[in-house]
Amino acid sequence: RAKVAVLISGAGSNMAALLYASQVGAPYEIVLVASNDPHAGGLSLAESEGIPTFALSHKGLKRAEHDAAMDAAIRKSGAQYVALAGYMRVLSDEMVQRWEGRMLNIHPSLLPKYKGLDPHARALEAGDEMVGASVHLVTTELDGGEVLGQAQVAVMGGDTPETLAHRVKLAEHQLYPRVLGDYVSRGNDPEYLLGRVRALALALPEAE
Numbered sequence: 001r002a003k004v005a006v007l008i009s010g011a012g013s014n015m016a017a018l019l020y021a022s023q024v025g026a027p028y029e030i031v032l033v034a035s036n037d038p039h040a041g042g043l044s045l046a047e048s049e050g051i052p053t054f055a056l057s058h059k060g061l062k063r064a065e066h067d068a069a070m071d072a073a074i075r076k077s078g079a080q081y082v083a084l085a086g087y088m089r090v091l092s093d094e095m096v097q098r099w100e101g102r103m104l105n106i107h108p109s110l111l112p113k114y115k116g117l118d119p120h121a122r123a124l125e126a127g128d129e130m131v132g133a134s135v136h137l138v139t140t141e142l143d144g145g146e147v148l149g150q151a152q153v154a155v156m157g158g159d160t161p162e163t164l165a166h167r168v169k170l171a172e173h174q175l176y177p178r179v180l181g182d183y184v185s186r187g188n189d190p191e192y193l194l195g196r197v198r199a200l201a202l203a204l205p206e207a208e
């Protein structure tokens, strides 16, 4: 099974969803849960499930220094993929490039809408009828990498950013394990591989 490190900053409910799916047959295993907040609730949950954890506060460290320490812990764990799950630090370009194509993130909006902070408040303000979450590949453009999967959630009368955040999270817990599982399995999928070969052929310059 593919080895995955999960990075969190908070409660870690998405990490928990990924972990529980891995325990009931998802095609990946969680080999590390790492956080930039030593008090992140998700760390103790991971520990109680017997998953190795690593925590290092970013305070007082340069971004590149903090990323290098996180990267070292991830490499030591043997992870082949990194899943950002409520990791609220922007990563350095070096870190992103090192994991290009092998780092996924979940963002609580229907990308490309509402990249960055406070997507729910912005969606309510705009009068959107649908909100949701997206799992995407991480690139150096914030929340801008290829979208791998989305889940939609209807806005209801009386919704606030908090009620929306809660309902979107429930959808995220279904979405992220499925998309991560599909992504790490893609190497076994002939359709996927054929699609990549075709994309590559199109990207090549015309033969003379």
Ligand code: GAR
Binding pocket: 008, 009, 010, 011, 012, 013, 014, 015, 085, 086, 087, 088, 106, 107, 108, 116, 133, 169, 172
């Ligand atoms: C999730 O809703 C996730 O989409 C969001 O933070 C929450 C983390 O919750 N991520 C971002 O806003 C990233 N910019 P969790 O710690 O319970 O998984």
